[in-house]
Amino acid sequence: MVIWEVASRLSTVPTFMFPGVLQVLETLFNGIINGQITGAIFQSIGRLLVGFTIAVIVGLILGYLIWRYKLVDDTLGFLVVALQSIPSIVWLPLAIVWFGLGETAILFVVTIGATWTMTMNTTSGFKNVPTLYQRVARTYGSSGFHLLRTVIIPASIPQIISGLRLAWAFSWRALMAGELLGAGGGLGHLLETGRSLGQMDLVISVMIIIAIIGTIMDNVVFTRLEKNVQKKWGLS
Amino acid sequence: MYLTLDGVEKKFQSNTNNEVKVLDDISFEVEKGQFVSIVGPSGCGKSTLLYLVSGLEKASKGKIEISGEQVTKPGPDRVVVFQEDGLFPWLNVLDNVTYGLLLKKMPKKEAEAKATEMLKLVHLSNYADSYPHQLSGGMKHRVAIARALVMDPDILLMDEPFAALDEQTRMALHNELLEIWRKTKVTVLFVTHNIREAVLLSQKIIVMATRPGKIKATYHVQTTQDGYTPDSVTLDLEQKILATLEEEMEKVLKEELGDDYNFKKSDIHRDTNGDMGSGI
Known part of the structure; x- marks a missing residue:
């Protein structure tokens, strides 16, 4: 951080392009106080929760169908692998055409991503x-x-948790990306605002957030979930 | 007769689309309350036979009947104790034991009381709140046995339940199992490759031949009045069964180790010094 501050002061690049630590922290602090950053955080997290929840529910249902029916596995199972390799932001143009540039388009991208x-x-x-x-359960x-x-879901909990973790990272x-390109506020949009106003201190503040x-x-929620399960199962 | 198998045959589809006959024309009967063991070399289909009785697998041919009713699907009247304990790691010991009872729509209170009692029988009442990974191998098996017995099954099917345990634990569990069997009068069908185990535990022993699995011989174990078997009888019987199995074991070993392998060593006595025992 000291190197950053010193480099910023010494460099010939204007401060709006390469702000120092102190300036960034000041913008960050002000943004949180006056609600510019806080508002964006809540907006983004709200969207994320909705998209993530939908993705998890849909994922569980599709996962069940693929596991249960061979035919679904042969058709949809392959498709899912193919779809998974498409970065979710690629869906944005399609989403904009379908839903217009707004809330729904971003939600769609978030959901698809996870x-x-x-x-x-x-x-x-x-x-x-x-x-x-399964044999034990069936004999009873x-x-x-x-x-x-009572058996299939509890037994796959460890894998489902790592699924949640990945899904969260992907939707995040x-x-x-969606907010950066789309409209309607949120942290991504704040980044775009910072860029167009030439306020790199704001951009870096948002990156920090x-x-x-x-x-x-990742560390608090999912790692803790994983640890709890491992402890209960005696895996760790 | 209580459990009847009549001309049971089982075929599996192998990778190359050939049908492999695992069991061929198996017929035997088990009386209520009897302790019957099935011994045989590895791969003779003894576990498959047990799964057929449990209803987890379907017979390709023949009939399996329990008190005159044909077996079609698994049911709580025929509980299996598997080679691995098969406890659910996400449930504690008590919940593992009540699993089957709650499935039978028994009220939770009653189920827990019954499970606690059964845990006492296997000397594990102090561990009701523990999770399976906190228990030793022998304790896990005792929980698995308690989980099966608590169902009041008509038949207890045991698939090499003690094979993965060390000798001391196994001996302790033999005694416990016999005690429980005497107390509950449950019918037991016990699969094992351990001849001594079979002789010690059972009243009737079915020896199987391999590829395809067939019944080779049936032995009855003479028990004394108090239910214990004198050593002389068990030793004699062990020798007899071993002799019956020798040929089968050789067949298996030859298949696995090559044709030049000989299970029996040369018949002529030779001691390790190379002389004939008297300094010649």
């Missing part, structure tokens, strides 16, 4: 449930939905 990973993780989680557990008379609820990236939120979600 759905396929979630689907793939759910499928492989379900497929990797040891036959032994479990079948159908009961088997799914999709959200930023993005990094902080990403780290918090």
Whole structure:
């Protein structure tokens, strides 16, 4: 940070292009106080939660169908792998044409970005449930939905959690890209504002916020979830 | 007769689309409350036979009946104890044991009371709140047995349940199993490759031949009045069963190790010094 500050002061580049640490922190602080950054954070997270939730639900359902029916596996299963390799932002032009440049288009990109990973993780989680557990449950008379609820889902929880984690990361990236290009506020849009106003201090502030939120979600929420499961299962 | 198998045959589809006959014309009967073991070399289909009785697999031919009713699907009246304990790692010991009871729509309170009692029988009542990974191998198997017994099954099917355990634990569990069997009078069908185990535990022993699996011989174990078997009887029977199995074992080993392998060593006595035992 000292090197950053010194480099900024000494360099011949104008400060609006390469602001120093102190200036960035000041903008960050002011942005949080006057609500410019805080508002954007809430807007972005709100969108993310909606898109992420939809993606998780759709992913679980698709994952179940692929696991359960061979025909779905042969058709949709392959398609999902193909779709997963498309970066989600590629969907934006299509989304803009379908839904117009706005909330729905961004939500669509966020959801699409997370759905396929979630689907793939759910499928492989379900497929990797040891036959032994299923046999045990069946000898006790479990079948159908009961088997799914009491054995298949609990047994694939570790894989589902890592699916959630990946899905979160994918939708977070999709959200930023979507907001950057699309309209309607949020952190990504604030970045774009910063660029057009030539306020690199604002741009860097937003980047810091993005990094902080990403780290918090990954380290606090998902790592803790994973650790809890591992402890309960005796894996760690 | 209680459990009847009549001309049971099982074929599997192999990779090359050939049908492999695993079991051929298996017929035997088990009386209620009897402890029957099935011994045989590896790959003789003894586990498959157990799965057929449990209903997890379907027979290609023949009939399996329990008190006159044909077996079509798995059910809680025929509970299986598997080679691995198969406890659900996401449930604690008590929840593992009540799993089947709750499936039978038993009220939670009643199920827990019953499970606690059964855990006492296997000496694990202090571990009701533990998770499976916190238990030793032997303890896990005892939980698995408790989970099966708590269902009051008509038949307890055991698929080499003690094969993965060390000798001491296995011996302790043998005694516990016999005690439980005497107390509950449950019918047991016990699959093992361990001849001694079979002789120690059971009243009737079915010896299987391999490829395809067939019944080679049936032995009845003479028990004394108190239910214990004297050593002389078990040793004699062990020798007999071993002799019956020798030929089968050689067949398996030859297939796995090549044709020049000989299971039996040369018949002429030779001691390790190379002389004939008297300094010649």
